[in-house]
Amino acid sequence: MNKPQDPNRVLIFDTTLRDGEQSPGISLNTHEKLEIAQQLARLGVDVIEAGFPITSPGDFEAVQEISRKVEGPVVAGLARTHVADIDAAWNAVKDGPRPRIHTFISTSDIHIRHQLQTTREDVIGQARAAVAHAKQYVEDVEFSPMDATRADVEFTAEVCQVAIEEGATTINIPDTVGYTMPQEFTAYLERLYELVPGLRDVVLSVHCHDDLGLAVANSFAGVLVGARQVECAINGIGERAGNASLEEIVMLLHTRQPDVGLHTGVATRELARASRLVSRLTGYPVQPNKAVVGRNAFAHESGIHQDGVLKERTTYEIMDATTVGLDANSIVLGKHSGRHALQQALSELGFELSGQNLNTAFKRFKEIADKKKQVTAMDLEALVTDELREEAAAYQLEWFDVEASSRRPPHATVGVRTPQGEEVVGSFTGDGPVDAIFRAINAATACEARLREFRVDAVTGGQDALGETSVVLEVDGVIGAGQGVSTDIIEAAGRAYVRALSNALRRRGIVAEAEAAAQAPADAVTAP
Ligand code: KIV
Ligand code: ZN
Numbered sequence: 001m002n003k004p005q006d007p008n009r010v011l012i013f014d015t016t017l018r019d020g021e022q023s024p025g026i027s028l029n030t031h032e033k034l035e036i037a038q039q040l041a042r043l044g045v046d047v048i049e050a051g052f053p054i055t056s057p058g059d060f061e062a063v064q065e066i067s068r069k070v071e072g073p074v075v076a077g078l079a080r081t082h083v084a085d086i087d088a089a090w091n092a093v094k095d096g097p098r099p100r101i102h103t104f105i106s107t108s109d110i111h112i113r114h115q116l117q118t119t120r121e122d123v124i125g126q127a128r129a130a131v132a133h134a135k136q137y138v139e140d141v142e143f144s145p146m147d148a149t150r151a152d153v154e155f156t157a158e159v160c161q162v163a164i165e166e167g168a169t170t171i172n173i174p175d176t177v178g179y180t181m182p183q184e185f186t187a188y189l190e191r192l193y194e195l196v197p198g199l200r201d202v203v204l205s206v207h208c209h210d211d212l213g214l215a216v217a218n219s220f221a222g223v224l225v226g227a228r229q230v231e232c233a234i235n236g237i238g239e240r241a242g243n244a245s246l247e248e249i250v251m252l253l254h255t256r257q258p259d260v261g262l263h264t265g266v267a268t269r270e271l272a273r274a275s276r277l278v279s280r281l282t283g284y285p286v287q288p289n290k291a292v293v294g295r296n297a298f299a300h301e302s303g304i305h306q307d308g309v310l311k312e313r314t315t316y317e318i319m320d321a322t323t324v325g326l327d328a329n330s331i332v333l334g335k336h337s338g339r340h341a342l343q344q345a346l347s348e349l350g351f352e353l354s355g356q357n358l359n360t361a362f363k364r365f366k367e368i369a370d371k372k373k374q375v376t377a378m379d380l381e382a383l384v385t386d387e388l389r390e391e392a393a394a395y396q397l398e399w400f401d402v403e404a405s406s407r408r409p410p411h412a413t414v415g416v417r418t419p420q421g422e423e424v425v426g427s428f429t430g431d432g433p434v435d436a437i438f439r440a441i442n443a444a445t446a447c448e449a450r451l452r453e454f455r456v457d458a459v460t461g462g463q464d465a466l467g468e469t470s471v472v473l474e475v476d477g478v479i480g481a482g483q484g485v486s487t488d489i490i491e492a493a494g495r496a497y498v499r500a501l502s503n504a505l506r507r508r509g510i511v512a513e514a515e516a517a518a519q520a521p522a523d524a525v526t527a528p
Contacts, residue, residue, distance in 0.1 A: 001047070001074050001100065001140050001169065003203050004228065008262050010253060011229040013047040013205060014040050014246060016278055017062070018078055020237040021051070023284065025472050025481040027503040031388050032281045033062040034069060039277050040234075041072040042350060043270040045246075047229075049102060052078040053092035054085040056510045060092050067096030074140060076100035081130035090137040101134040102172075104144035107159050108151035120155055127159050131166035142170035144207065149173070149180040153188055157195035164196065170203040170229060171196075175218055178211025178241060182221035189225045205229035208244050210236060215244035220252060223262060234278040235286055235293070247271045247292040247324065255319055272325035273350065273381075280385045283470040283481040285455070292324055331377040335369035342380075349377055351384050361387055371487045372464045379466050382459045386485040386495075393419045394502035395445060397494045404433040412436035416444045416498060437494045438471075441501065449473045449480075449501050456489055471496040473504060478511055480504025 004011065017033050020026070028036070033050070040048050048070065050063040067075045075096045077089030081103055093099035105126050106112060112123055127143065134141045143163035145156045160171050173189065180188070185206075193199055206222035206229070208215040219230045236245030250266045257263055275293035279286050288296045298321040300306045308315030321327055331345045339362050346353050346361065353361055364383055369375050390396070398415040413427040414437060426444025430436030434454065442449055453472035458465040469492040472481045482499025486492040 001098070001203070003169075003201070007228075009228065010223055010262050010264050011046040011203065011205075012044075012246065012250065012264050012266055013049065013076075013229050013231045014045040014073075014233065015049040015207075015231050015243060016040070016233040016235075016237060016246075017066075018049040018051050019207075019231075019239055019243050020233040020278070020282070022239045023237050023242070023282070025479045026237070026282045026284065027480060027507055028062075028281060029389075029391050030058070030062045030065055031391070034065055035385075035388050036234075036274075036278060036281060037066040037070045037075075039270070039274050039350065041070050042267065043274050044265045044267045045073050046265060047074040047076055047100065049076045049078060049231075051092070054079065054082075054088040056513070058506070058510070060088060063089075063092035064095065067093045067099065071097070074098040074100050076102045076142065079103045079130070079134070081105045081126040083133060086130060086134050086137075090134070094137070098140070099138050100140040100142060101138055102142040102144065103130045103134055104146045104172075104174075105130070105159075106147045106151075106176075107145035107156040108147035110150060111147050124159055124162055128162045128166055131163045131168050135167040139167075139169065141168050142172055142205070143168040144172040144174050146174055147176040149175040149185065149188060150177065153191050154195065157192055160192065160199065161196050164198045164202055168202060170205050171199060172205035172207050172229070172231060173222070173227075174207040174231075175209055175215075176207075178209035178215060180208075180218055181212075181214060182217050185218045186221045186225050189222055189227065193226065200226075203229050205231060207231035209239065210241040210243065210245075213241075215242070216248045216252065219244040219249050223253075224260075234274050235284065235290070237278065237282060237284055245291070247275060251292045251319060251324065254323075268323050269325040276381065277385065280382065280468070280483060281388070283472070283483050285457070285470070292319070293326070297321075298326060331380065333365070333369065333375045333380070334373065335366070337365075337369070337375075345377070345380060346384060349381055349384075353384070357387070368466065368487060372466070376460055378460050382466055382468055382485045386483070389483065389499055391502065394506075395419065395441075395498040397441070397491075397498045398423060400437055400440070400491070400494055402433045402437055402490050404436075410436045412440040414440045414444055414494065416441060418445070419502075433490055434493050437490055438497050441494065441497050445501065447475055447501060447505070449475045449497075449504065452479065454493070456493075459485070467492045469493045469496040471500040473497070473500045475501070475504040476508060478504050478508040480507060 050066040051059040053060040077093045079085035079089040204227045206227045208218040232244040232246040236242040305316045396417040400414045402412045404410040410433040411429045424444045428439035455470045467489040480500045480503035482496045484492040484495030
């Protein structure tokens with residue numbers, strides 16, 4: 001991607017599907033990743049980092065699908081400096097109209113000595129060879145000196161200089177472990193500009209982690225010094241404490257634009273929907289007081305504040321809820337609404353459904369509308385997102401019976417369809433009805449899964465609200481997460497549990513493959 005003509009335009013590089021997906025317990029299937037990528041395109045991000053293609057066939061497939069199907073943003077694939085990584089990244093992105101290869105290697109002595117077990121000279125050689133190799137495939141190449149903020153700035157400058165000589169078009173400076181502070185980061189980047197004059201001819205990018213809660217502040221410091229790409233993730237998800245939150249950095253630049261003079265190309269009204277979609281599909285809840293997209297971000301509790309806002313909104317609000325898309329959507333359907341009305345309502349919400357997908361959504365909509373008088377936009381969003389979670393090659397909850405009473409221990413029997421298509425049945429008497437259904441699923445599938453987390457939320461208010469459940473479980477030390485939606489909490493819990501189980505088993509397979517590959521050190525795959 002060329003440097004934008006407008007010197008005040010900040011590019012938004014979204015890494016929800018790569019760094020974000022590395023958060024513990026998150027495991028998105030290709031469908032889910034595609035849906036998120038489509039929403040990121042609607043949001044108007046400039047770059048989608050769709051994954052790390054060498055790490056698994058699933059990651060490769062998702063990056064390829066996104067490159068082929070998502071229009072608008074540049075689609076990047078991550079690669080270490082190894083030839084095989086770069087080839088995999090290229091093969092995954094090459095079918096799209098705007099491919100990018102993003103390659104990285106650490107420049108801190110801690111990483112060079114202990115993790116890479118090599119020398120500075122070798123790092124320079126690897127960076128040069130990797131960028132040159134990527135450049136044979138594509139014009140748009142990004143290079144990152146990993147752990148740069150804990151590295152010697154002179155050495156990092158030398159490596160960046162080499163990457164620019166070989167044709168890197170973006171140089172990204174990561175605060176990999178979330179260690180730096182705004183004024184320190186400012187000084188670091190200023191020094192880098194002095195040492196590498198060519199940095200002014202490429203896009204300088206920043207990638208900050210939130211271990212000390214400074215990811216957005218550090219990214220902002222970077223932008224003030226001259227960085228024109230910010231790497232961030234929806235809801236701030238990412239490795240450990242996460243990445244800079246996309247919605248926060250975007251709204252910071254938007255709200256303070258008169259003072260700072262910078263802008264992004266993001267359609268801010270899509271932020272709330274992007275946040276809900278990512279939260280639903282990853283099972284990572286958004287804290288109620290989260291800046292910009294939290295449910296309380298625009299709520300006023302104190303009488304004085306309420307009084308002020310009623311008289312004039314700006315007395316206590318620096319942003320308008322409608323600007324981030326948090327205004328209530330007026331769509332309401334009922335049990336007499338037809339297929340066409342549903343299709344239209346879904347289209348207004350950004351879901352284009354037809355054929356079999358529309359039929360399935362319509363069937364579930366009717367089931368819910370029979371139990372609930374009014375089906376709102378939030379219900380529809382939850383329902384369609386739930387359908388996206390269904391995967392052919394996974395366990396599915398076919399039916400269940402649960403007997404619950406205060407006088408007898410609860411008992412559950414379930415029928416589960418296996419990935420091979422056969423129905424297996426299991427029963428269990430548990431401590432409570434949810435415990436009973438979870439253990440009955442274990443019995444049916446002969447899996448010793450252990451529950452780690454269970455959460456129930458209501459999609460909307462009201463007694464007949466849809467329940468949304470989230471399960472995190474563990475199988476042989478491997479974590480899997482799943483979510484489910486239904487008017488019946490037990491059913492939603494059962495759906496979430498079988499999905500979490502399927503995800504854990506899939507991940508267990510990937511871990512086993514990676515362990516086998518690690519026997520040959522040159523091929524070892526470790527996410528950054
Ligand atoms: O945090 C990090 O250093 C990364 C790099 C791959 C950019 O995620
Ligand atoms: Zn990172």
